Amino acid sequence: MPMPSRRQLLVYLVSLSLAPWRALGTVERAPVRIGITPVFQTERTSTIRAWRDYLERRLERPVSFEQSNTYRDIINNLLARRLDFAWICGLPYVSNRSRLALTAAPLYQGAPLYRSYLIVPARDTTTERLADLRDKVFAYADPDSNSGFLVPHFQLIQQGLDPDTFFRKTFFTSGHSNAIKAVGVGLADGAHVDGYIWETMQRFNPEITDLTRVVTQSKPFAFPPIVAGPKASPELNTRMRDVLLAMGSDPDAVQLLDHLNLDGFTRITPAAYKDIAEMAQLIEERQHVQ
Secondary structure, X not given: OOOOOHHHHHHXXXXXXXXXXXXXXXXXXXXXXXXXXXXXXXXXXXXXXHHHHHHHHHHOOOEEEEEOOOHHHHXXXXXXXXXXXXXXXXXXXHHOOOOOXXXXXXXXXXXXXXXXXXXXXXXXXXXXXXXXXXXXEEEEOOOOOHHHHHXXXXXXXXXXXXXXXXXXXXXXXXXXXXXXXXXXXXXXXXXXXXXXXXXXXXXXXXXXXXXXXXXXXXXXXXXXXXXXXXXXXXXXXXXXXXXXXXXXXXXXXXHHHHHHOOOEEEOOOHHHHHHHHHHHHHHHHHHXXX
């Protein structure tokens, strides 16, 4: 067997020295996986595709949006390192804040705030408050939703009412848009939903929201954040934050933000979600007493 030439040996040694860098490059080019939960209208797939394409250009990495029916599923996927980021609700964030890092919060109508809307069928012209729905059928968006579950529970408890027995029947709809639809077609007599979702549907799908009536609006809460899970490195989280924060001043993002019904993104701190954490703690303590 002939001995390799000096040139062949040199090529071989160089290829060995580059192998780790090739492996690193493969890791760096792995898709950035982002979970979308019912905080967003999952049926607007064209907007999700446009957002994916935008992020791929700015991050210079493949991006994959992965949808889930429940906040619990998305949190499980984040903590199991199957996702890098997710757009979740404030309640699952505060419940898992020791294992999640805040990336950014959307700006809606100029601020990172939203409200919970109490809605009823449009034909219901008499309901004026949540307490008027005693012995009615009530739809919850998700058991881990602030606006769609925690807020109505907290309001009933504040009034000395038992959320477990107040309604004749309750059911979960796996998302705010589904809760809005359920009320509109009469499957439920009422629901508390994310005001951003209701207003976005009112803008793009008024034939659905016109079947409902907004009865009351809650106080403002910190907007559902985009968070990084344990899989996302601090460097990747910083890069994603920079890209999101720049969208508001990026001419290429104007149409995308319009379709998202957002003004942009901003930094946010854990303290912004303090009131949600306090409500959740009160309800948890009440359950332990029962």
